[in-house]
Every structure is written in C-alpha cells, then in structure tokens.
Amino acid sequence: MIGLVAATVAGRQGCERLAAAWPGRTRTYQGPVKEALAAAFGECEQVVAFLAAGAVVRLVAPLLSAKRDDPGVVTVDEAHRHAVALLGGHAGGANALAAAVGEVLGAAPVVTTATDAVAITALDTLPYPAQGPIAAVTRAVLDGERVPLYADTPWPLPPLPLDHAPAPGTAPPASTPAAVWVTDRVVRPAADATAQETGTADGTGAGAENGTGAGAGTGRIVFVRPPSLVVGVGASRGVGEQEVVELVHAALDGAGLARLSVAALATVDAKKDEPGIVGAAARLGVPLLTYPAQALAAVPVPNPSAAPLAAVGTPSVAEAAALLGAGPGGELAVEKRKSAMATAAVARRRARGRLAVVGLGPGARDLLTPRAAAELRRASVVVGLDQYVAQIRDLLPPGTRVLESGLGAEEERARTAVAQARAGHAVALIGSGDAGVYAMASPALAEAADDIDVVGVPGVTAALAAAALLGAPLGHDHVSISLSDLHTPWDVIERRVRAAAESDLVVTFYNPRSRGRDWQLPKALSILAGHRAPDTPVGIVHAASRPDERTAISTLAAFDVTTVDMVTVVTVGNTATRVVAGRMVTPRGYRWQS
Numbered sequence: 001m002i003g004l005v006a007a008t009v010a011g012r013q014g015c016e017r018l019a020a021a022w023p024g025r026t027r028t029y030q031g032p033v034k035e036a037l038a039a040a041f042g043e044c045e046q047v048v049a050f051l052a053a054g055a056v057v058r059l060v061a062p063l064l065s066a067k068r069d070d071p072g073v074v075t076v077d078e079a080h081r082h083a084v085a086l087l088g089g090h091a092g093g094a095n096a097l098a099a100a101v102g103e104v105l106g107a108a109p110v111v112t113t114a115t116d117a118v119a120i121t122a123l124d125t126l127p128y129p130a131q132g133p134i135a136a137v138t139r140a141v142l143d144g145e146r147v148p149l150y151a152d153t154p155w156p157l158p159p160l161p162l163d164h165a166p167a168p169g170t171a172p173p174a175s176t177p178a179a180v181w182v183t184d185r186v187v188r189p190a191a192d193a194t195a196q197e198t199g200t201a202d203g204t205g206a207g208a209e210n211g212t213g214a215g216a217g218t219g220r221i222v223f224v225r226p227p228s229l230v231v232g233v234g235a236s237r238g239v240g241e242q243e244v245v246e247l248v249h250a251a252l253d254g255a256g257l258a259r260l261s262v263a264a265l266a267t268v269d270a271k272k273d274e275p276g277i278v279g280a281a282a283r284l285g286v287p288l289l290t291y292p293a294q295a296l297a298a299v300p301v302p303n304p305s306a307a308p309l310a311a312v313g314t315p316s317v318a319e320a321a322a323l324l325g326a327g328p329g330g331e332l333a334v335e336k337r338k339s340a341m342a343t344a345a346v347a348r349r350r351a352r353g354r355l356a357v358v359g360l361g362p363g364a365r366d367l368l369t370p371r372a373a374a375e376l377r378r379a380s381v382v383v384g385l386d387q388y389v390a391q392i393r394d395l396l397p398p399g400t401r402v403l404e405s406g407l408g409a410e411e412e413r414a415r416t417a418v419a420q421a422r423a424g425h426a427v428a429l430i431g432s433g434d435a436g437v438y439a440m441a442s443p444a445l446a447e448a449a450d451d452i453d454v455v456g457v458p459g460v461t462a463a464l465a466a467a468a469l470l471g472a473p474l475g476h477d478h479v480s481i482s483l484s485d486l487h488t489p490w491d492v493i494e495r496r497v498r499a500a501a502e503s504d505l506v507v508t509f510y511n512p513r514s515r516g517r518d519w520q521l522p523k524a525l526s527i528l529a530g531h532r533a534p535d536t537p538v539g540i541v542h543a544a545s546r547p548d549e550r551t552a553i554s555t556l557a558a559f560d561v562t563t564v565d566m567v568t569v570v571t572v573g574n575t576a577t578r579v580v581a582g583r584m585v586t587p588r589g590y591r592w593q594s
C-alpha cells in the first residue's frame with residue numbers, strides 16, 4: 001500500500017491524482033501531518049508526502065528503524081515540480097516510486113543514490129542512439145539488478161554502471177533478463193522473426209528495429225547503435241529518391257545491419273547535386289560525403305565495372321565511396337547491390353577512439369574547469385599518475401577503468417593512453433596544471449596517429465596559479481623555463497636562461513630544484529643577476545592552491561634557494577618589476593611611474 005500525506009490544497013490535489021492513477025493501491029491519510037505521516041510510515045510499504053523534504057526528515061527521523069524495514073519515502077513540492085526519493089531508494093523502492101510519481105504529476109524524479117543517478121543519465125544521454133525498452137532496463141539498474149553490457153566493438157562510450165560481458169563480441173544469451181548491447185547488427189531471434197521486420201514502406205526506418213520490439217524474444221535489451229556504417233551509393237542521372245532509399249534499406253536489411261548505425265552516405269563528386277541521392281541522405285537523416293573520381297578509382301574494390309568508368313571516370317562508385325567514407329581501417333560489409341538505376345554498398349568503420357588530454361589545474365577543485373570535469377565523466381578509461389588520479393577520483397563515475405602508474409613511467413602512460421583510444425575507448429589522459437605544459441600531451445600526441453580523435457582541455461598551469469598569488473608579475477612579456485636537465489642538456493637550458501636574461505623577460509622556473517638537483521637554480525639566478533638589479537623581485541610559490549600553499553616574495557640578492565622544492569615555481573621579475581603593497585607588479589610596457 002502507498003500512503004499519501006498532504007498539508008495543503010495543492011498537496012491534496014496531488015494525492016487525488018495519484019489515488020486516481022493507482023486505484024486500490026493508495027490510502028490517503030487525513031488530519032494533522034505529524035500524525036498522518038507517522039501512521040502512513042507505520043502502515044504502508046511506501047509513502048508519498050506532499051511536504052518540504054526538510055519537514056519530512058524531521059518528522060520521520062524518530063521513526064526510523066532499519067533500511068530493510070522502513071518504507072520508501074518520496075516527497076513532492078507544492079508546485080509538483082520534483083519528486084524526491086528521500087528514503088529507501090533501493091530496499092523501499094523510493095527511486096522507482098519517484099519515477100512513477102513523476103510520470104503521473106509531470107514532476108522530475110530526483111534520485112540521489114550514486115549509482116542510480118549515474119545510470120539514469122548514462123542510459124538516457126548516451127552519445128549514440130539507443131533503442132529498446134530504455135525505461136525498463138533503467139528500472140532494472142535502479143532496482144539493483146546486475147545488467148550486463150555487451151559490445152561487438154568497443155565504441156567510445158562513457159562508463160556505464162553495468163557489468164561488462166566476459167569478452168567483446170559475446171552475445172547475450174536468449175534468456176537474458178536485461179542487458180545493454182552495443183552493436184550495429186539487427187538481432188533476429190528465431191522465435192520471433194516476424195516482430196523483427198526491419199522497416200516500413202515510407203523508408204524512415206521506423207519499423208520494429210527502431211521501436212521497443214527490437215528486444216522481443218531476447219528479453220529486455222537496449223540496443224545502442226554506434227555510428228559505424230557508411231553506405232556508398234551510385235546512380236544514373238534522374239534516379240528517384242525512393243529508389244535510392246529502398247536500395248539502401250535493402251542493402252542494410254539483407255546483411256542484418258541497423259539503420260540507426262548509418263553515419264553517412266557517400267558518393268562521387270559528380271553526383272553531389274543528384275536530387276535522388278541528396279534527398280535520400282536527407283530522408284535517412286545523415287550527411288552526404290562526396291569524393292573525386294580519381295580518389296575513388298584508387299580504392300581497390302571487389303566489383304569494379306565499366307559503366308561508371310565511362311560515365312564518371314572511376315570503375316567503382318558505391319564500394320569505393322563506402323570505403324573512403326569509412327576511413328582508415330574500414331572494411332566492406334555489403335558488396336555492391338543494384339536496383340534499376342542505383343547501386344549501393346556498405347562499409348564498416350573501424351571504431352574510432354577518443355583521447356581527451358585533460359589538465360586538472362594546480363590542485364584546488366574550483367580551479368579544475370567544468371570542461372575538464374565533463375571529460376572525466378565521459379571517459380571510460382582514465383590514465384594518469386597515481387597522485388593526480390587521487391585528486392579527481394571522486395569525479396569518476398562508477399565503471400570507470402583507472403590505469404594509474406607511479407612517477408617516471410611517462411612514456412608508458414602515453415603509450416597506454418593512445419593504445420586504449422586506438423582500441424576504441426573514450427580515454428582521458430590527465431595531468432596537473434595544463435596537461436600540455438611539461439606534461440603528457442606531447443609524448444602522447446607524438447605516439448598518436450590520425451586514427452583517433454584527440455581533444456585537449458586546457459588547465460590552469462602552475463605559472464598562472466602562482467602569478468595570481470604573487471600579484472601581477474606576468475603583466476609584460478614572460479617565459480617559462482624548466483630547470484630539469486633530465487631530458488634536456490644543461491647547456492641548452494643555460495642558453496635559454498641567458499636569452500631570457502638578455503631580453504629582459506619575466507621568467508618562471510618550473511622543476512626548479514630537487515634533492516639531487518641543487519646547483520641549477522642558483523646558476524640560473526646568477527645569469528639573470530648579470531642583467532638585473534640585486535633588488536629585482538623574486539616570487540616563490542609552493543603548492544599553489546593546495547592545503548600546504550606558501551607564497552613568499554624576495555629579491556635576487558636575498559633569495560634563499562633552500563626554501564625551494566619540486567612543488568614550487570620561482571618567478572623572477574624583469575627590470576621594471578616592483579613590489580607594491582606586498583604584491584609583485586610588472587608594468588605593462590610603459591616606463592614605471594613611481
């Protein structure tokens with residue numbers, strides 16, 4: 001029984017609507033709310049209270065016993081905008097109840113149990129189309145069922161709070177109760193072949209394949225359609241749009257391929273304005289890619305022919321365009337098929353992974369950009385130094401695979417990240433500050449070929465975090481120099497320090513000093529001192545934005561380098577830099593006015 005409790009007119013209306021929607025399943029408790037809620041709490045398996053969440057917390061707190069025994073409690077606000085699963089999300093069924101209340105009242109269900117909140121967004125906001133009983137499978141996840149994820153190829157998906165199937169390419173067993181399956185193939189269970197009719201005559205692809213019937217006979221399966229197919233088309237002048245659409249559908253259906261996985265149509269440049277082809281692409285809702293005849297002619301295909309060679313200058317349009325459209329590693333999935341005036345062939349793209357190179361900022365959470373946080377949530381694999389992973393672990397959704405390693409394993413981290421992306425995953429390679437500044441971006445991108453997508457997310461680098469603490473030391477031209485001679489010979493470093501000294505640049509030293517590297521910083525400072533006054537300001541920032549942050553301003557003459565360690569940057573002013581009210585200020589180019 002679901003107990004309903006309200007204190008206001010709007011609340012009572014809400015009760016009436018729920019009672020009407022669920023005949024025989026509800027009991028409305030009248031009278032003062034304290035007593036009404038206590039009675040409902042004691043007598044019902046579930047309670048919906050049209051009261052402020054805070055009020056319900058206070059009223060039910062003294063009544064709580066054990067998670068297993070307490071009813072699930074949902075609260076709804078006066079305006080019926082939110083249905084909050086307050087208590088008993090799983091055991092009490094409050095998460096599911098909030099969704100059900102939301103459906104009746106048009107309220108947004110608010111579910112705060114961690115994995116469920118993620119599951120809901122995950123299944124509803126996948127970057128690729130999903131078909132099948134999404135609500136039912138989401139509900140299964142909500143109810144704590146183990147829902148497996150199957151994938152023919154590991155397309156770059158966000159982490160899903162699902163159990164990964166034992167091996168890629170494995171299909172769910174016929175008896176599977178609920179699953180998510182990433183595949184561009186249409187599954188036709190033998191038991192229910194007619195329900196798998198894959199299209200309608202209007203050619204929109206709105207057949208069973210696109211509806212909830214996709215899982216009929218194989219339990220509740222949500223199919224996720226990766227954009228893995230490119231259909232090459234050729235046609236004689238004047239071909240009808242309907243003929244092209246039907247041929248494309250026939251090519252896909254004949255091979256059991258999902259229409260929603262079609263990423264593009266492709267053809268020869270000469271046909272880029274052919275109405276039947278342009279119209280077919282529009283009907284299918286995909287872009288039309290076109291290629292020069294010479295480019296198509298260079299693609300080896302199984303079924304070249306003389307007709308297109310004479311007409312447009314290539315022995316293959318459909319097969320060659322499909323393969324070019326699919327890109328490197330693409331393979332022909334359906335050889336050329338013909339209708340009266342058109343040809344079509346289908347190629348399957350190699351899964352294209354995604355590598356996000358993400359700067360985490362200097363340390364403080366509010367200096368990590370929202371975009372960096374979004375990329376971390378989107379990646380199913382995170383690669384990085386263990387101490388940086390620790391910094392952001394709480395941002396990673398359940399199901400994220402974390403590949404962390406210790407100091408020094410840079411090359412290996414870079415290789416791992418690229419290899420994971422090449423395998424088709426969505427990968428985030430993380431680094432402190434900006435991941436491109438003395439960090440992982442360059443070794444990774446030096447490894448990467450053009451078979452993966454790369455996205456860079458800038459971060460607040462140490463020099464900027466330090467400058468903000470010091471004042472305005474970077475107000476004019478400035479340079480960063482790493483004093484680490486691990487990868488760079490000292491004479492190169494020294495040459496750059498000299499050049500900075502001679503050209504009066506403000507200098508920020510990264511990697512300034514470690515236990516085994518103690519003479520480089522004094523040496524660099526002495527070179528600068530050859531061109532700058534002894535009272536030139538020097539800013540020292542240790543652990544910017546972290547709990548042990550320390551900032552000091554000294555001068556070239558007085559600076560004690562033993563205060564410097566590897567978590568420090570040192571910023572040396574130029575000849576115009578001054579200290580004003582305890583802050584380092586470099587004027588913007590004009591002469592200093594004192």
Ligand code: SAH
Binds near residue numbers: 510568
């Ligand atoms: N990618 C990083 C730099 C890596 S090199 C960035 O963009 O900031 C490592 C050096 O950066 C350290 O030796 C230190 O000099 C500097 N550094 C990194 N984080 C710092 C912080 N929070 N405070 C001060 N210096 C820092």
